[in-house]
Amino acid sequence: xxxxxxxxxxxxxxxxxxxxxxxxxxxxxxxxxxxxxxxxxxxxxxxxxxxxxxxxxxxxxxxxxxxxxxxxxxxxxxxxxxxxxxxxxxxxxxxxxxxxxxxxxxxxxxxxxxxxxxxxxxxxxxxxxxxxxxxxxxxxxxxxxxxxxxxxxxxxxxxxxxxxxxxxxxxxxxxxxxxxxxxxxxxxxxxxxxxxxxxxxxxxxxxxxxxxxxxxxxx
Amino acid sequence: xxxxxxxxxxxxxxxxxxxxxxxxxxxxxxxxxxxxxxxxxxxxxxxxxxxxxxxxxxxxxxxxxxxxxxxxxxxxxxxxxxxxxxxxxxxxxxxxxxxxxxxxxxxxxxxxxxxxxxxxxxxxxxxxxxxxxxxxxxxxxxxxxxxxxxxxxxxxxxxxxxxxxxxxxxxxxxxxxxxxxxxxxxxxxxxxxxxxxxxxxxxxxxxxxxxxxxxxxxx
Numbered sequence: 134x135x136x137x138x139x140x141x142x143x144x145x146x147x148x149x150x151x152x153x154x155x156x157x158x159x160x161x162x163x164x165x166x167x168x169x170x171x172x173x174x175x176x177x178x179x180x181x182x183x184x185x186x187x188x189x190x191x192x193x194x195x196x197x198x199x200x201x202x203x204x205x206x207x208x209x210x211x212x213x214x215x216x217x218x219x220x221x222x223x224x225x226x227x228x229x230x231x232x233x234x235x236x237x238x239x240x241x242x243x244x245x246x247x248x249x250x251x252x253x254x255x256x257x258x259x260x261x262x263x264x265x266x267x268x269x270x271x272x273x274x275x276x277x278x279x280x281x282x283x284x285x286x287x288x289x290x291x292x293x294x295x296x297x298x299x300x301x302x303x304x305x306x307x308x309x310x311x312x313x314x315x316x317x318x319x320x321x322x323x324x325x326x327x328x329x330x331x332x333x334x335x336x337x338x339x340x341x342x343x344x345x346x347x348x349x350x351x352x
Numbered sequence: 353x354x355x356x357x358x359x360x361x362x363x364x365x366x367x368x369x370x371x372x373x374x375x376x377x378x379x380x381x382x383x384x385x386x387x388x389x390x391x392x393x394x395x396x397x398x399x400x401x402x403x404x405x406x407x408x409x410x411x412x413x414x415x416x417x418x419x420x421x422x423x424x425x426x427x428x429x430x431x432x433x434x435x436x437x438x439x440x441x442x443x444x445x446x447x448x449x450x451x452x453x454x455x456x457x458x459x460x461x462x463x464x465x466x467x468x469x470x471x472x473x474x475x476x477x478x479x480x481x482x483x484x485x486x487x488x489x490x491x492x493x494x495x496x497x498x499x500x501x502x503x504x505x506x507x508x509x510x511x512x513x514x515x516x517x518x519x520x521x522x523x524x525x526x527x528x529x530x531x532x533x534x535x536x537x538x539x540x541x542x543x544x545x546x547x548x549x550x551x552x553x554x555x556x557x558x559x560x561x562x563x564x565x566x567x568x569x570x571x
Contacts, residue, residue, distance in 0.1 A: 142394070142396070142398060142400070167439045167453060168437045168439055168453075168455065170389035170391070170401055170435050170437070171401075172389070172391035172399040172400065172401035172433065173399055174393060174397075174399050175361070177361070178393075179361060179431050179433065179461065180391040180392055180393050180399050180431060180432060180433045181361070181391065181433050181459075182389055182390075182391035182401050182433040182434070182435040182459065183435065183459065184435055184437040184455070184457045184459075186453065212398050212399060213399060214391065214398065214399045214400050214401040215401070216389050216401040216402065216403055218387045218389070218403040220386045220387055220542075222545075223484055223485055225484075225485065225488065225492075225563070226492070227492065227493055228492060228493040228495070228499070229477055229481050229488075229489065229492045229493065229494060229495050229499075230493075230495055230496075230499040230502075230503070232480075232481060232484060232488070232492070234386060234387075234405065234484075236387065236403070238403045240400075240401065240402065240403075242398070258448055261451075262448050262451060265442055265444075265451060265453075266442055266444065266538070269444060269451070270448065272533060272534070273444075273445070273446065273447060273448045273451070273533060274446055274447040274448065274449075274528060274531060274533060275448060276447070276448050276449055277449075280447070280448075280449040283449075284449070302548070302550050302551070303550055309493055310552050311554070312493055312554075313554050313556070313557050314491060314492060314493060314557065315491070315549070315550075315553065315557050315558065315559055315560050315563070316549075316550035316552075316553065317547050317548050317549040317550045317553075317559070317563075318547070318548045319485070319544050319545070319547045319548075319563065319566065319567060320544065320545035320546070320548065321542055321543070321544055321545070321570075322542070322543060322545065323439075323540055323541070323542055323543075324540070324541060324542075324543050325538050325539065325540055326441075326538070326539035326540070326541065327539070328536050328537070328538045329521070329536050329537045329538075329539065330534070330535075330536040331521050331522055331534075331535040331536045332521070333529050333535075334534065334535065334536075335530070335531075335532050337532070338532050338533065338534050339534065340534055340536075341534050344444070344534070344536075344538065347538065348538060351540075
């Protein structure tokens with residue numbers, strides 16, 4: 134038994150001042166990231182980590198995928214660790230040692246359960262669709278019963294989670310501030326390009342307003 | 353024993369036409385992503401997935417972190433799964449069911465080993481620094497012996513890896529092409545903002561050319 138065995142597994146050991154356990158911060162990072170990585174121990178005892186989309190409603194995280202997928206067959210009712218990270222910038226310190234990135238990350242632990250009922254699946258799919266691009270759910274063709282059946286949806290409470298956030302500039306060793314070396318940060322962000330309409334749109338089908346709004350908010 | 357137990361763990365079961373096992377494709381995605389997620393089974397038997405930076409040289413992946421970090425204490429000589437994903441766009445289909453994202457992802461399996469010698473660590477740190485921003489290594493203050501000691505570097509061969517890539521537009525059910533619903537893609541990309549110089553730069557220390565080049569290549 135390791136000395137840390139009685140410590141909650143989501144508590145941060147290293148650089149604890151970067152850690153935050155508030156649902157609000159955790160939720161904001163989950164909302165800001167498109168893809169998470171779901172780690173699970175597979176049938177052969179190996180760790181497996183698979184990227185997938187996620188959506189959050191309040192203190193519940195949703196995952197979805199094909200009912201036939203290995204991840205969704207494996208993850209239900211097992212212990213998983215879900216992590217998602219946004220990179221916000223490069224941090225160029227005077228020393229190689231203190232180079233870093235600014236980032237926001239979350240790590241969640243838990244045991245997801247499958248949603249079996251149609252209404253529950255439908256609500257989760259609404260959350261995924263509206264997260265992808267707000268306004269889309271009402272506009273798109275709603276899921277048919279056989280599509281709901283082909284979609285596995287997992288639900289997990291967000292009650293064992295950590296956020297880690299680094300912001301700001303470089304932090305160098307005191308003596309390195311005397312060096313004639315440039316230091317600073319380079320901000321990074323995700324932007325949306327010009328929407329590309331499908332080749333087979335019916336005549337007269339215009340780009341919806343929410344698509345332009347999404348792009349303008351990320352230009 | 354599961355029916356798939358004799359199948360290599362990095363072989364893709366679902367949507368195999370999106371899968372690619374070439375080192376070239378795997379390497380390009382590793383180079384294009386800043387952060388990966390390292391999944392490992394912790395001392396208590398739980399899967400744990402932690403974000404960290406990665407760098408690649410040829411067919412070797414490097415990870416680095418504090419010698420005191422839980423991840424680096426845990427991951428050396430254990431089985432890990434490392435995944436990294438870039439999201440390239442939203443795919444808005446006519447049906448909710450066929451909404452997707454364009455992405456490039458890699459999943460690697462293996463067992464990293466710690467690099468103990470100074471030269472080996474130094475070479476790996478050069479790769480990290482030059483990946484963050486090409487040109488930086490020669491400009492920054494090089495690692496001191498005690499900094500190399502405080503840095504754990506892990507090395508893993510990239511020999512059990514899968515890339516998955518989705519590109520292109522929406523793919524709808526045949527009958528849905530008759531619906532008056534807009535469909536298309538919204539490209540996403542990462543851009544760099546204006547570099548922010550450190551408050552404590554010495555007089556006369558100008559922004560290096562490679563910083564401007566990095567920004568211009570991502571504007």
